[in-house]
Amino acid sequence: MAELHKDFLFVLIKSLTTSEKRQFRLYVNRLGINVDAKFLLLFSEIEKMKEYDESIIVQKKISTKQQLSNLKAHLYKQILVSLRMNPSHQNYRIQLREQLDFANILYQKGLYKQALKILDKTKQTALELDEKTIASEIIDLEKVIESQFITRSIEGRAEELIRQSTEISKQNHYATELSNLSLKLYSEMLTHGYVKTDEERAEIMKIFNAQIQKITFEKLNFTEKLWYFKAHVWKNQLLQEYKYTLKYAFLWVDLFHNNPEMIMSHPVWYIKGNTYLLKVLFLYGNIDILEDRFRKFNEAVYSSSFAQNENLQSLIFLTHYNTLMNIHFVKGEFFSGTKIIPEIELKMDRLRDKIDEHHFMILYLKMAAMFFGSRKFKESIRYALKVIESKGNVQEDLLFHTRILILMAKYESGNDEDYDEFIKATLKFAKKMKKPDEFHFESVNFFKNLNNLTPHNQLESFKEFDKKLQVFAGNEYYRRSLLYIDIHGWVKSKVRNVDVIEIIKEKVRYKRAH
Incomplete structure (x- = not known):
């Protein structure tokens, strides 16, 4: 039996709405095709399946195993033709x-x-x-x-077409150069992650400057400006220069607000721009601006004029709920944050075929962190295990910090039944990482020693680790490591003997004052 995501036809049929299925049958009937046509029988059979099972199709003699591949390809094409005619997919x-x-x-x-x-x-x-x-x-x-x-007008028409063709060719050249640069930087972020050394930083700047120096910003139209801002956002993300990431994320989103008709033309990039903007505002912790921009985003994407399709619904879902949880984190509102988790999980189930595993794991990690903050440590561990037991392609840093969260929850709950084994597994994981650094090993060693100390010595251990985390926080290449889970805030709360929520609220007050 094939996995759901491996059979494209099954996933496509299961994604169809009731009206889209009805239109497909009407479309087939208009073609004058016999109701017993094999591809229509195949459609009806797959529609009934909960999981794709090829053997059922062969047993019911809808198709032989040898002919099935061609029949599925034909059905796939006919469904796409039908969807193309559907007004809801017209753009x-x-x-x-x-x-x-x-x-x-x-x-x-x-x-x-x-x-x-x-x-x-x-x-x-x-x-x-x-x-x-x-x-x-x-x-x-x-x-x-x-x-x-x-x-008779060919002379004037010829000059006009030559002028238009030359002008558009130049603009397409700018768009190609900038889109290539953006894609290259995005690829670097996915394959190698954030820069961790001066050498890696120099390499990114070399890639960036080789392309960007050819561009004259004043000559760019909307699309080229959009790619220009994207390239700067991704470059600064890679360099962990969040001040400039924020600057260009603002420019990206406000480019749309200054050209509102383009929101309808490029809804995906409007959502993506807001995703980066809201994410960096969260990292800065400025709750007032974050909530204001979140409100504007929701007003735009939930308005009747905003384009609607399954892809956009998935992107809106991710941006909306990631930001909503981030707002709860910044405010230290963990208890109220846990109340929205059932709602998120319900929507995750509906969108499971449309969102990649990595994005789901980020949501599960945030849920685990939310339960940790509300002192529901058993639930925190349960959700964190969903991440580390995932079969999908999840970033190493995300997996490591999920393990750290589990260790924090085990320590807080006193559930040390398999504590030592989990420490060993985490150390083994860190050693197998592509680019492990000092932060990873210092964190594991801290937890390894912690459980064997007396309460007084534990406090001293927290103080020592607090000093090390302060050093890491001052190093631009380690800064990213401290953003997944607020381990530093948790350590500070132990040093000062206060709830971690108090540390978070102090940060919010500080950000509002500055």
Whole structure:
């Protein structure tokens, strides 16, 4: 039996809404296809399955094992054709492409004037929406038609098309350079993580400067500015320069607020920009600005004018609930934060096929941290174990800090039944990390020694570790390690003999005062 995410056809059929299934059947009927057609029987059978099982399809003689691959490919294509016709999936890009297709058909029939009329109108819309790739394709077809359909205005038309083509070519060149740079930096972040040495920093700056120095910002249009700001956000994320990450995240989001019509054109990048902005505002801990920007984000994405589809719903879900939990963390509102967890898990189940495992694990870690803050240590450990037992591709740092949270919860709860074994497993994990550093080993050693000390000596151990964490916090390359779990706040609370919530509230008051 295949895993759900491995069979694309099964996942696609299960993603269909009731109205989309009804439209598919209507679409098939309009084609005049026999109701017993094999691909329709295959659709009905897969629709009934809770898990994909190929053997059932073969047993019911819907298809032989040899023919099944082709039949599934045909059904997949027909479902996509049906979805393309669904008004809920129509957007301006599909509509522009549709008009370009119509113009191509008219051209092939020799109806040049009609084709040119559609192309001119579509081109203007594409340029207004800053869709230069489609505009470039339109101009290419206009050139082909004009070279065959001679009119008295050809001289003026030729100059106009040459000018438009040259201008769009330049803009596309800027967009390509900046999008390549952004993608390269994003790839660096995913594959190697945040810079940890001066050498790694120099390499990132070399990559960045080689491309960005070719760009004149004043010549950029909306799309190029968007890629420009993205590149700066990702570069500063890699360098852990959060002051500049915040600056360019603001510029990214406000680019949309200054061009509100583009929110409809690029809803994904509007959400992503807000994701980075809200994330960095959380790291800075400025609750007033964070809550204000969170309110504006919700007003935009939950308005009736905002585009709606499954992909956008997934992105909105992640940004909304990650930020909502972050706000509870900043305020130290752990008890009220745990109350939203059932609501989050319910939505996670609905979106399981549309969100990658790593993002789910971040949510589980935050839930575990929320339970820890509300002193429900058993629940904290249960949710943290979901992360470290995950079969998905989860970042090493996330897994390590989840282990640290479990050790904190075990210490607080007095549940030291398998404490020593877990310490050994965590040390083994740290040694196998691609780039373990001093922070990782100091943390494991701290917990390793802690359980064997008398209460007085434990306090001294907390004080010593507090000093080491202060040193780590002052090192720009270790700073990131202290952001996943507030181990420093927890250690300080032990040194001062106060609840960790008091430490968090002091931070909030400090941020508001400054």
